[in-house]
Amino acid sequence: MASIIEASAALRKRKNLKRGINFTLMVVGESGSGRSTFVNTLCGQQVVDVSTSIMLPTDRSTQIDLQLREETVELEDDEGVKIQLNIIDTPGFGDSLDNSQSFNVVSDYIRHQYDEILLEESRVRRNPRFKDGRVHCCLYLINPTGHGLKETDVEFMKTLGPLVNVIPVISKADSLTPAELKLNKKLIMEDIDYYHLPIYNFPFEENDISDEDYETNMYLRSLVPFSVIGSNEVYDLGDGAMIRGRQYPWGTLDVEDSSLSDFVVLRNTLLISHLHDLKDYTHEILYERYRTEALSGETSSQRANGNSSTAYADSPVASGKSFQHAETDSLNSSKQASANQDTYLAREEQIRLEEERLRAFEERVQQELLMKRQELLQREQELREIEERIEREARIKEESGDLE
Numbered sequence: 001m002a003s004i005i006e007a008s009a010a011l012r013k014r015k016n017l018k019r020g021i022n023f024t025l026m027v028v029g030e031s032g033s034g035r036s037t038f039v040n041t042l043c044g045q046q047v048v049d050v051s052t053s054i055m056l057p058t059d060r061s062t063q064i065d066l067q068l069r070e071e072t073v074e075l076e077d078d079e080g081v082k083i084q085l086n087i088i089d090t091p092g093f094g095d096s097l098d099n100s101q102s103f104n105v106v107s108d109y110i111r112h113q114y115d116e117i118l119l120e121e122s123r124v125r126r127n128p129r130f131k132d133g134r135v136h137c138c139l140y141l142i143n144p145t146g147h148g149l150k151e152t153d154v155e156f157m158k159t160l161g162p163l164v165n166v167i168p169v170i171s172k173a174d175s176l177t178p179a180e181l182k183l184n185k186k187l188i189m190e191d192i193d194y195y196h197l198p199i200y201n202f203p204f205e206e207n208d209i210s211d212e213d214y215e216t217n218m219y220l221r222s223l224v225p226f227s228v229i230g231s232n233e234v235y236d237l238g239d240g241a242m243i244r245g246r247q248y249p250w251g252t253l254d255v256e257d258s259s260l261s262d263f264v265v266l267r268n269t270l271l272i273s274h275l276h277d278l279k280d281y282t283h284e285i286l287y288e289r290y291r292t293e294a295l296s297g298e299t300s301s302q303r304a305n306g307n308s309s310t311a312y313a314d315s316p317v318a319s320g321k322s323f324q325h326a327e328t329d330s331l332n333s334s335k336q337a338s339a340n341q342d343t344y345l346a347r348e349e350q351i352r353l354e355e356e357r358l359r360a361f362e363e364r365v366q367q368e369l370l371m372k373r374q375e376l377l378q379r380e381q382e383l384r385e386i387e388e389r390i391e392r393e394a395r396i397k398e399e400s401g402d403l404e
């Protein structure tokens with residue numbers, strides 16, 4: 001028996017290896033914060049074009065459209081494990097004077113992925129080709145200012161933290177001196193603590209963690225916010241060794257140099273050590289919370305305000321192209337959101353009515369049983385009375401016969 005289980009576990013593992021692990025990473029940060037360069041550095045290839053275009057303010061200058069762009073890259077680690085890495089880039093994020101619209105686009109996309117799972121779970125016949133599009137991690141790129149967080153950073157993490165694993169990252173770490181970087185990290189962390197921002201803080205269960213994992217998680221916590229250096233160029237240092245680096249008048253720096261940034265640690269954390277932790281946390285904690293809220297009819301304040309929009313099903317994002325957010329989408333989306341919400345509520349109501357019907361039926365059966373039992377007792381009583389009467393009559397007859 002054990003060997004069968006082992007064999008099937010091995011088979012599943014092989015299948016998983018072949019199919020690859022699916023992981024979705026969203027990269028958020030204002031224009032020019034280094035999102036595209038980071039993605040290319042993370043994947044070791046040119047996944048995203050580094051755009052040089054800038055958006056000039058138009059008469060709608062307070063509302064610059066945010067796009068969500070999805071790219072899929074297949075990566076393979078040293079042990080041959082394939083990772084299907086879906087990357088969602090957010091060009092145009094935070095470029096408006098009022099960024100709440102950008103936040104809504106991002107949070108609606110994340111919510112929509114949860115809604116899709118909820119619907120799929122409730123289907124009688126599951127779709128075998130269903131694609132789980134939940135975002136497992138959202139890297140929030142912060143420009144290296146040497147200061148703490150900006151108001152918009154605080155708002156973003158506060159809004160998105162309860163929905164997705166947000167990890168703050170200082171980009172372009174080479175623009176700060178080591179002392180400035182240290183201070184920048186300290187100030188950001190102080191703000192995160194002060195505002196109780198719900199970032200992904202490498203959580204673990206005290207009773208169920210090995211010493212080694214405990215050490216790792218505590219170490220990673222001490223690094224937050226991670227600092228990264230990115231580059232789109234690869235250089236030959238002369239000895240045949242190729243490095244991805246940045247060339248300066250005074251020399252070339254290697255983005256993988258751990259004394260300069262946390263890039264390598266972050267890459268290993270995302271793609272190797274914490275890939276499953278991030279996926280599990282998304283499924284078991286974040287999605288579960290969302291699911292409970294959705295099914296109990298509880299809505300976040302944002303949903304109550306009618307800002308939520310979840311109609312991304314037919315949007316090009318779902319099919320791997322780009323998606324332009326527009327007001328009409330928002331309207332359609334909120335209609336769809338309330339339609340989805342209505343479906344859940346209708347289903348809940350249906351179950352409740354079914355239960356009520358069953359209870360009433362059971363009560364009726366019980367009552368009928370009671371009546372039948374009483375009828376039976378009455379019949380028995382009647383029978384006894386008839387028997388007694390017959391006996392009495394027979395006795396009287398006998399007595400009168402004796403007298404004659």
Ligand SMILES: Nc1nc2c(ncn2[C@@H]2O[C@H](COP(=O)(O)OP(=O)(O)OP(=O)(O)O)[C@@H](O)[C@H]2O)c(=O)[nH]1
Nearest residue numbers: 030031032033034035036037050051172173229230
């Ligand atoms: N010094 C330094 N510059 C960087 C780093 N990463 C990116 N840059 C530069 O910053 C500029 C913007 O980088 P992108 O990667 O295009 O930034 P983005 O966030 O994708 O920008 P948009 O897509 O235009 O919003 C480019 O000139 C990059 O070369 C870094 O780690 N250090």
Ligand SMILES: [Mg+2]
Nearest residue numbers: 035036050051
């Ligand atoms: Mg870009």
